[in-house]
Amino acid sequence: MIPAAVIGIGQTKYDSKRRDVSMPGLIREAIDKAIIQAGVEWQDIDAVVLGKAPDMFEGVMMPELFLADAIGAYNKPLLRVHTAGSVGGSTAIMAATHITSGQYKCVLTVSFEKQSESNATWALSPKYPYTPHINAGAGGYFAPYMREYIRRSKAPEHIGWQVAVKDRRNANLNPLAHLQIPNIDLEMVKNTPMLWEPLRYLESCPSSDGACALVIASKEVAKGKNAAWIKGMSIRSEGTLSAGRDEVNPLAGQMCAKDIYSQAGITNPLKEIDCAEIYVPFSWYEPMWLENLGFAELNQGWKFTDSGKTELSGEIPFNMSGGVLSSNPIGASGMIRFGEAALQVMGLAGEHQVDNANVAMGHAYGGAAQFFAMWIVSSHQ
Amino acid sequence: MKRIGIVGYSQNKIKRDAGSANEVELIMPVVHKVLETTNLTQSHIDFTCSGSCDYLQGAAFAFVEGLNAIQTYPPIKESHVEMDAAWALYESYLRILSGEAEIALVYGFGKSSPGNLDQIMSLQLDPYYVAPLSPDRVNLAGLQANSMMKAGILTREEMYLAISAASRNGLNNPNAIKIDNPSWDEYLMGEIVSSPLTKFDCSPVSDGASAMIIATEDACEKFNLSPVWIDKIGHQVDSANLGFRDLTQVKPVSDLLEKFKIDLSSIDVIESHTQFSHEVVLLSKIFNCSIEEINPSGGPLVGNVMMAAGLDAIGHTFEKLQNHSAKTGLAHAASGPCLQQNLLAYLRCDS
Numbered sequence: 001m002i003p004a005a006v007i008g009i010g011q012t013k014y015d016s017k018r019r020d021v022s023m024p025g026l027i028r029e030a031i032d033k034a035i036i037q038a039g040v041e042w043q044d045i046d047a048v049v050l051g052k053a054p055d056m057f058e059g060v061m062m063p064e065l066f067l068a069d070a071i072g073a074y075n076k077p078l079l080r081v082h083t084a085g086s087v088g089g090s091t092a093i094m095a096a097t098h099i100t101s102g103q104y105k106c107v108l109t110v111s112f113e114k115q116s117e118s119n120a121t122w123a124l125s126p127k128y129p130y131t132p133h134i135n136a137g138a139g140g141y142f143a144p145y146m147r148e149y150i151r152r153s154k155a156p157e158h159i160g161w162q163v164a165v166k167d168r169r170n171a172n173l174n175p176l177a178h179l180q181i182p183n184i185d186l187e188m189v190k191n192t193p194m195l196w197e198p199l200r201y202l203e204s205c206p207s208s209d210g211a212c213a214l215v216i217a218s219k220e221v222a223k224g225k226n227a228a229w230i231k232g233m234s235i236r237s238e239g240t241l242s243a244g245r246d247e248v249n250p251l252a253g254q255m256c257a258k259d260i261y262s263q264a265g266i267t268n269p270l271k272e273i274d275c276a277e278i279y280v281p282f283s284w285y286e287p288m289w290l291e292n293l294g295f296a297e298l299n300q301g302w303k304f305t306d307s308g309k310t311e312l313s314g315e316i317p318f319n320m321s322g323g324v325l326s327s328n329p330i331g332a333s334g335m336i337r338f339g340e341a342a343l344q345v346m347g348l349a350g351e352h353q354v355d356n357a358n359v360a361m362g363h364a365y366g367g368a369a370q371f372f373a374m375w376i377v378s379s380h381q
Numbered sequence: 382m383k384r385i386g387i388v389g390y391s392q393n394k395i396k397r398d399a400g401s402a403n404e405v406e407l408i409m410p411v412v413h414k415v416l417e418t419t420n421l422t423q424s425h426i427d428f429t430c431s432g433s434c435d436y437l438q439g440a441a442f443a444f445v446e447g448l449n450a451i452q453t454y455p456p457i458k459e460s461h462v463e464m465d466a467a468w469a470l471y472e473s474y475l476r477i478l479s480g481e482a483e484i485a486l487v488y489g490f491g492k493s494s495p496g497n498l499d500q501i502m503s504l505q506l507d508p509y510y511v512a513p514l515s516p517d518r519v520n521l522a523g524l525q526a527n528s529m530m531k532a533g534i535l536t537r538e539e540m541y542l543a544i545s546a547a548s549r550n551g552l553n554n555p556n557a558i559k560i561d562n563p564s565w566d567e568y569l570m571g572e573i574v575s576s577p578l579t580k581f582d583c584s585p586v587s588d589g590a591s592a593m594i595i596a597t598e599d600a601c602e603k604f605n606l607s608p609v610w611i612d613k614i615g616h617q618v619d620s621a622n623l624g625f626r627d628l629t630q631v632k633p634v635s636d637l638l639e640k641f642k643i644d645l646s647s648i649d650v651i652e653s654h655t656q657f658s659h660e661v662v663l664l665s666k667i668f669n670c671s672i673e674e675i676n677p678s679g680g681p682l683v684g685n686v687m688m689a690a691g692l693d694a695i696g697h698t699f700e701k702l703q704n705h706s707a708k709t710g711l712a713h714a715a716s717g718p719c720l721q722q723n724l725l726a727y728l729r730c731d732s
Contacts, residue, residue: 001480022509054441055463061436061504062463065717066511066621075636078618078722079472082435082463084442090460094472101478102382123441235460239453240445252456367445371459 001263003381004099005227006342008038008215014178014327017116018209023058024070027112030211031071034108037348038215039225045215046104048073051081051091051111052331053366056123058114071110085138085279085366086235087111088212088334089373092362093233095216096375105218112211113329120207120330139204139282143196145369146284148248150198153287155302157198160283161189162305164203164325167280170312171322173351178208178327203283203325210329212336219381228342231359232263233375240368247369253292256372261294264359264376270295273376275317275344275354276361277337281324286310289363290318312352320344320352334364338375345379384598385477386608387728389419390696392591394556395684398494399588404433404443407490408450411592415486419594419606423452426594427482429459430473432466432489432688436501447490458482465489465654466591467691467714467724473595474614483600489689490590498586498687505718507621518718519583519657521623523575525719526659528628530577534666535659537577541568542672543661544581544682551679554697558585558684582658584685591689593696609702609710609728613641616714616724623719633723634667634713643727645669649707652694654715656681663720664713677701691715695726702730 010033012018018026035042048071050064060066064073064080071078081091088111095109121137149155168184171177181188184202192201217227236252236259238245245251257269266272278293280286290301295316304310310318319325321340324333341362343349349357358379365372391414393407416422429451433443444461453459458481462468466489473485493501502518516524529535548562563571563581571579601608617633620626638645645668653664653675661682665675676682678697681690691714698710707730714724 054435055504056435056441058508059504060508060512061501062434062716065505065618065721066507068618068621068721069625073618074620075617075632077616079468080463081460082444083461084445094460094475097472097475097479097481100480101475103475103478127440235458236456237448237453237459238456239449239451241449242454244454250456251454255456367442370445 002100002102003219003229004096004216005222005229006214006377007217007222007225007227008034009339009343010034010037010213011176011336011339012210013176014208014210014329016178016206016208018114023063023114024067026114026209027067027110027211028070030213031108031110034213034215040106040215042072044106045072045108047077047098047107049079049081049091049095049107049109051087051335052113053084053087054123056118057120058117072108083366083371085330086334086364086371086373087366088332088336089338089362089364090235092214092335092338093235093373093375095214096230096233099216099218106221107216108213109216110211110213111332111335113331114209115207115329116209139196139199141368142282143199145247146198146282149284149288153299153302155287158186159287159302159305160198160203161186163280163283163286164189166311167319167323167325170320170352171326174321177322178206198284199282205281205324205328208327208329210327210332212332212339214335214339226346228345228377229381231376231378232260234259236372238370240370248288249292250369252370253365253372256374257293260374260376269293270316272359273316273361274357274359275320276363277321277340278318278363279324279334279337279365280319281328286318312354317354320349320354334373337364338362342377345377383478384610385474385595386601386610387593387699388596388601388606388608389415389594390699391415391418392556392693392696393589395558395587395589395686397558397585397587399492404447404490405450407492407590408447408488411590412451412488415592415594421594421604425484426486427458428473428476428485429457430469430485430487431461432464432469433491434463434688436504437491437493437687439496465688465691465714465716467695468616470593470692470695471614471616471724474611477597484594484596486592486594487692488590488592489692491687491689492588493586493687494588519575519578521718522657523578525628526577529659529663532629534629535662539662539672540582540658541565543658546673547676547679547682550677551683554678554683556684557679558587560585560683578657584656584681587684587686589686589689591692591696593692607703609699609730611726612729613727615640618722621721628719631663631667631720631723634725637725641725641727648709648711650677650698650701650710651675652678652680652698653713654681654691654694656685660720668711691724698728702728
């Protein structure tokens, strides 16, 4: 594979309503930071790749067309990716593929969601012609998977609360995180209303406005720069209606993880990966993904959470930035995971930096737990 | 650089209204057909990429429904662009070049009949400054046609010529929609949709799907496939601000042609993604060919499946080269108001 590296990461401040900026303004906030960190100029950018989740979130069809000027794509190739919730991850991978194809030297990629423009649960639950109407939204859709995980693993109820507390404590160290809850603890989570059993209000992700941008470059462009080298990247999908699929522990996730580990030469992810930004929009997804990604044995993931292994100073820190549970501009959430992994190996994660992080993982998933995108980044080429 | 070729293409018969057919029912036949023509099975496909647009279906995640048309268990490497499938082809091309895949399946689909397409497309416009003025798709196309007329590079005669050629060529295309071929007088009396465009100048609202398979040279040898090589492929987007653009030009196409450095006079077949008669005239001028020569399939004027019509231009060009009625071909795909975003693919046969 032709080497590719992240040389710039830019993120907006995440918030429930960024009324101070338009869509172009929001996106430029992230892009400008990424370009400045990368130390490149607009004319160095060969192509732009934009990703976001369904267009109905903002009510603009294929918005990359009207954004062409604001994102600096004018007179350049512009590609628009949409792979449901995994889109931020798959967009970063598509941008990196521009470099690994040998056709491009420096690519800008950006993903965003301005959810305050509409109502996400409404946009996700339209009446579809000729099919039964499931007016569920994401939480209602995933809750049965989590109940099944609890049944299989016999995990105690407080695991979900622990994930919610741990991620929000991390968010308090990340000034860009949407949710800032200084005095968060188990009692507070436990006392919030039940939304979709087993999920309580504080065990769910927020709806956020925000954007994340990355500059991904070839070896020549990255030379002499602080860079996160992409050692493995991959995607996997399985159909919603595929016979035999296990929604709780999807094969697509297992295969995608195996693929990136083998590309990166990783045989023991728990020992060889220093930290991970994993797509956990609802608390119970932390133990579920610990198992799906091969960090923990089957039905044992919750014990990692329980014993603090996923905390900032733990054996395998998960979601140092506060994760999707603390900031969730849906279309960007995957790219934030990928970008935060890069920040860790570049040593630029600020207060939520993991000491001596050399190898980090970024992960995103979407649809009915059926689309996966992952990468491994390293401080060494 | 690795050589990559198109080895198969299939398209549904385009319908003005596919009735209750859903995504799966549109996509599955074309995927099965393209696999049949190449003697491949879905297990040979290393990467799949589709192009579609949620707003046409009127629901989020149209592509997720579409994915049920193909084999996805065990899980596959798959991606989706919210664009015409010509760009899904471009993504697949990069994936193959990067070594991630040897054989890729591309499909595009669109069902425009359930909604009011002209109004839906205006949701593409800048929501702050342009969309509130609510120009629809044909209004903006009329703006471009007017600019061309004022610049003296478009006449009603030329527009009529484009319609007649499309209608004539469409008769030889079994998947095309039969459109009226008006007499000159009927054309002049035609109902104006948005001046100067009459209903004859606009492509029909269409439902359908198309699929294509591309492969590396090694895979072609291994599976005995006969490729048409993608010699050059590229794309570029213009400004979104119509006032900043010279609507009598298509800058991305001119820039790409300059990059490709191909001799236009040596090209045997040209298919363009031109949804209005004046666009046919504009592109034929840029490609330096006559209005009768461009779009031997009839082009989008005889069937314009949104999110697949660009891939169809490439597919129709491929078909002409595959059956040896041509040696070189140029295909064009477009997106956005007034041809804002463009893709060109230059195809070539081994001589």
